[in-house]
Amino acid sequence: MARHVTLRLSSVEQLFLSRNRKVAVQSSRWGKTGVWVLVLVAAGFIISSAVWAWANLQQTNLNYQISQAQETQKQYLELNRKLRIELSNLTSISRLERLAVEQFGMGPPQPSQVVRLP
Secondary structure, eight states: OHHHHHHHHHHHHHHHHHHOHHHHHHHHHHHHHHHHHHHHHHHHHHHHHHHHHHHHHHHHHHHHHHHHHHHHHHHHHHHHHHHHHHHHHHTOHHHHHHHHHHHHOOOSOOGGGOOOOO
């Protein structure tokens, strides 16, 4: 007998559902709209998270490149300083006079070697 009652209740339920289609469609639309809103919010969150992660990665890469460029600049400035010191040593008057005497046998000019222009 319990089986027979169950059959009757299920057929009554189908009868009410078939007569009340508008309610079922409205709840279904609201469910679909809610799902679409949820999907769009989730997609927006995922996209914005991906953009934020990409921007953070770019910032890290640029900071690394700036650090390397600053290190290279320090090396070039040190090389420039050393080359200026070497240039001043090579072009110093005392060194040039010493080289002229030692290697080329040069000395101060004799009075006969000086030509005066009017």
